Amino acid sequence: MSTHSPDSVIAPWLESVQPQTLWVIGETTPPVVTDYQIHSHNSVVTLKPQEIGANGQMPSAALIAHPLKTLDDLLLAGQLRNLLISDILCFVNRSIPADSLYALAFKRGDECQEKQNALLSFHYSLATYNHTRSWNNPKFWANPENWNKYWW
Numbered sequence: 001m002s003t004h005s006p007d008s009v010i011a012p013w014l015e016s017v018q019p020q021t022l023w024v025i026g027e028t029t030p031p032v033v034t035d036y037q038i039h040s041h042n043s044v045v046t047l048k049p050q051e052i053g054a055n056g057q058m059p060s061a062a063l064i065a066h067p068l069k070t071l072d073d074l075l076l077a078g079q080l081r082n083l084l085i086s087d088i089l090c091f092v093n094r095s096i097p098a099d100s101l102y103a104l105a106f107k108r109g110d111e112c113q114e115k116q117n118a119l120l121s122f123h124y125s126l127a128t129y130n131h132t133r134s135w136n137n138p139k140f141w142a143n144p145e146n147w148n149k150y151w152w
Helices: 006-017 031-040 071-082 098-102
Strands: 021-025 043-047 061-068 087-093 107-114 117-125
Touching (some): 006 031, 006 107, 006 117, 021 031, 021 071, 031 043, 071 087, 071 098, 087 107, 098 107
Parallel strands (some): 021 043, 021 061
Antiparallel strands (some): 087 117
């Protein structure tokens, strides 16, 4: 994978997701998000991690603006996912095992370089979290050919 800046990962993500409401979790909003807001006229709310539960609105998407550096920081990603936010983008330090994010249903994206830090981008999409399987429907459950034949 080629190395990108975080902005070069955020911009196409914003264009593909096109959130009506975007939460940016962190101290500041990245300039690429501000440019997107001006262009699209969509709502962008910048929140600190402790303010997540206090905001009454639910966003269409969330961006964790500061890189996650420790396993404790992953609680933030899990908290956003548990709020059923449909799209989440975050960046993590390479020292965090990717398996930790895979366990939260995040998919690995591009490698990024921010100043001296090597980062990995991860994306969560509720729409692709659990794809529909042909066998996972009521038609094939519990041996339907035996329904009303046996009394157990």
